[in-house]
Amino acid sequence: MSRVVGYTTGVYDMFHVGHLNLLRNARRHCDHLIVGVSTDELVFEYKNKKPVIPFRDREDIIKSIRFVDEVRPQVSRDKYQQFLDLRYDVLFVGDDWKDSEIFSALEENLERHGAKVFYLPYTRSVSSTKLGSVLQAIYDEERTQQ
DSSP: OOOOEEEEEEOOTTOOHHHHHHHHHHHHTOSEEEEEEEOHHHHHHHHSSOOSSOHHHHHHHHHTOTTOSEEEEEOOOOHHHHHHHHOOSEEEEEGGGTTOHHHHHHHHHHHTTTOEEEEEOOOTTOOHHHHHHHHHHHHHHHHHHO
16 A cells, blocks of 8 residues: 655644644645645745744744644745655645635646645634734734823
């Protein structure tokens, strides 16, 4: 029986239970889970802001999770190139990306190589963006009270 290599990526800024759920669920569907952690430079490139938690700290957090077998810096959002570099069997993505143009095209490309995209349930009750917004609102309120 061959070993199934899984891959997923994320920023993992302000690590929360949604991140943990994704990693735990991904590991249930593979024998070896590789996790790409977005570098600060990559996040700034496409979000135009720096992560709250620096890359090395986010990388250490992900390395410490028992469901994760290997961590790689993610320096590009090109999932097909990541496949060519790592040769994973399954790419795990939150189901909030299902039927998106970018992942529909990726599914076709990966299928030609015998790999697939597997959509995992997205934890809708929490997100780093929501957490960031709440923290910013608290900060703004405190500044107006001074």
